[in-house]
Amino acid sequence: MSELWADKYQPQKLEELVGQPQAVKEMLNWAEGWRKGRPSKSALLLYGPAGTGKTAAAQALARQMGWDLVEMNASDKRAFDVIKHVAGTAATTGTIFSGATGKRLVVLDEVDNVYGVADRGGYRAIEELIEDPRNPVVLIANDQYEIPWQIRAASLMVNFRRVQQDAIVGALQKICRAEKIEAEPMALKVIAETSNGDLRSAINDLQALAKGKKHLAMKDVVLYKRDREANIFDVLSQLMRATTAKQARELLWSLDMPPEDVLAWVDENIPKMLADPADLAEAYEAIARADIFLGRTKRRQAYGMWRYASDMMTAGVAMSKRGELKYVRFQLPSIIMKMSRTKVARATRDSVARKVAGRCHTSSRVARKDFLPYLGVIFRREKNTAKRMSAEFDFSEGEVDYLTKS
């Protein structure tokens, strides 16, 4: 019972991996290259969010190909002593277990969190490892951009995506059957939805929820889901206690929330925590920069820019703290509450301004400032003139409504 289902139901073969058909295909092709001799790149770099099957895929591959498996974690100093050893003594002569044709698959996890980044010693060791043409290597990372380009260029990049909800539900159903648990379909759906594409966390959730039960109902899950949503509060309080940029940055990973919303939460609550005006000004500079990056992301459809926004709203804000922290009770961002009320009004205001600007040969800004207030007066007072003007400017019903009430 103590065994984790996430381990117990790991894929035995790559084909059993849930929800990553493209990645599986690429990995099998690469492995086929080793069977025939040597693929053009001796290393795979599996990257993607947590719980999407990167490590499971590497293990399944080794099993399937009959390779020995050497697993290490790049954040561990000892890993690099092993790497040096492995890189020097390739398994070309075979190993005890797999005979003369056997290879040794080196799996290095957390390559975006390498020990000895300061002196680049860690990365150099990895470069040497993947330059050696004799051993297949699998590198694993969450964030590919944390990895030097030399390593990325020398590896075959395989993207692991967030697992689709249907695929997660399917996997959970299979486990329920095997564990003889009767689960309401909606219950599984909610678990899948809450996991945000993280299959491992979905399986862990299922195990935690169904522990000792024969039946899993929707109501068991709903309470649990509410727990998870409280998460933003944890993130906010941990954010201001983070001592390194990396720590602050990683808090976002556990959060299932679009960056605009996270920024609204940070914006609403962080100022209340900072007692020192210098800290406050600096934190706000970071928040403002995050906002600029979000704007650029949206305008240019350059979603890579998102990560700088995330940097600023987490690490930027966290590192601005030097003085004391005040205890506060976190609040739902007022902007979210208020904006949803006025968003429509603002959009209408701008569309009216655009129409007026077009007819009157002026800018929207001038139209909004110099014309709209007077139009409002006319629409409230002179119904007939208003009617003629609506026709002239081609105002919609909503726009007329806005002017009459403004």
Place this chain on the structure above:
Amino acid sequence: MLKKIARAEKLTLEEDAVKAIIYMSEGDMRRAINILQAAATVKKKVDEKAVYDVSASARPEDVKKMLEAALAGKFEDARSKLVGMLIDRGLSGEDILQQVHREILSLEIPEPTKVKLMDKVGEVDFRLTEGANERIQLEALLAHFCLLGDRLKTT
């Protein structure tokens, strides 16, 4: 001129309202007359409130209070004033910034500090033209006011 029109149109024009119109029209006579006419359609008695209600401008008083709160280190207070203008009155960030820019000159702070603040206002204005979020950028500006206010206190 405004008074002449008011007499001809049989309006009661209060002294405060004249000041407000002059302030907002920035020497633009046509604009001044337009403001007067619009305000007059609401009520025959034109007072300061009527003038600001018909124009999409931030009331200088409101902006001044917001800036003074920020300089006194009351960030939360300044922020709620800002949100009030942005959301409840529906003003644009640019309108408020314009007002902030004019108010800085009459604040009781050292002249070099004013220059620093105006520079900051310019930066924020540029960010808004780039499509940044009005509320966040203006909050950052207020936080900067807090910081400078704090430095003035300690020195």
